[in-house]
Amino acid sequence: MSVSPQSDGREIRLVPNVPVGTKLVADRVRDVIDACIHTDSPAADLEAAAQLIEQATQLLRKRSRDTSLQVTRSNGGISINNAIEGPCNPVAPPLTDLAYVDGETSGCVTFPTAAEGPPGRAHGGLVAAVLDHALGRAVAWTVAAAMTVSITVDYRAATPLHQPLCVTARVVSVDGRKVFAEAEIRYDGQITAVAKAIMIVVAGLPSIAPTAVSLD
Ligand SMILES: CCCCCCCCCCCC(=O)SCCNC(=O)CCNC(=O)[C@H](O)C(C)(C)COP(=O)(O)OP(=O)(O)OC[C@H]1O[C@@H](n2cnc3c(N)ncnc32)[C@H](O)[C@@H]1OP(=O)(O)O
Helix, strand or coil: CCECCCCCCCCEECCCCCEEEEEEEHHHHHHHHHHHHCCCHHHHHHHHHHHHHHHHHHHCCCCCCCCEEEECCCCCECCCCCCCCCCCCCCCCCCCEEEEECCCCEECCCCCHHHEEECCEECHHHHHHHHHHHHHHHHHHHCCEEEEEEEEECCCCCCCCCCCCCEEEEEEEEEEEEEEEEEEECCCEEEEEEEEEEECCCCCCCCCCCCCCCCC
């Protein structure tokens, strides 16, 4: 396991694979979040549950590290704690099955109840975040690692909770450091939201590639 210093002084920790134990904890925490939102338990059960969660938190805090950004070389360089794709981040939906084929980036996501905005629908901000992330992936995989300076989202139909959604993204054009890209999210083949973004290639970000990842 190695650490590479970044231009802003923060460190990125490289890990060979998604850590199985950490992912397991993240999956269980996702379950806890869902149970917390849906529970109709009596006060005594809620108190007992809170104590158990507190005990689990203390156990996890027994050994901590400062670095949060961890990247594995597998699957095109997954940032395991990322807010959108991180399998070890219980707040990430997460966006999974990321792939890059013939210039097209794709991924899958199922929004949990915790992502609810309007009743039964995904929150628009989270839909935008997923689109933003897919755009970032598409630009990183097609051109170079970049940051979003502008994103516009058109919401065309309800993006449902608890349903498998497909996300696709691609680079449209490049003008110096500026990269123009577009993405969409689909439910059952129908587009629910479309995004257009301008991203700026930034030196010092970890380089990721679709197949052979080199982070050294
Ligand atoms: C490893 C696994 C990871 C896995 C990760 C996978 C992908 C994750 C993607 C997530 C995406 C994000 O959330 S990114 C996070 C949110 N975004 C940010 O935090 C970015 C905040 N902004 C910045 O830090 C800065 O603006 C920079 C560094 C991006 C650019 O600053 P700069 O380097 O000084 O560049 P600057 O000269 O200002 O601009 C460069 C060119 O872009 C143009 N430009 C700038 N802003 C705009 C704009 N809004 N609309 C149009 N054009 C613009 C300028 O006119 C200029 O054009 P010209 O004169 O050259 O023609």
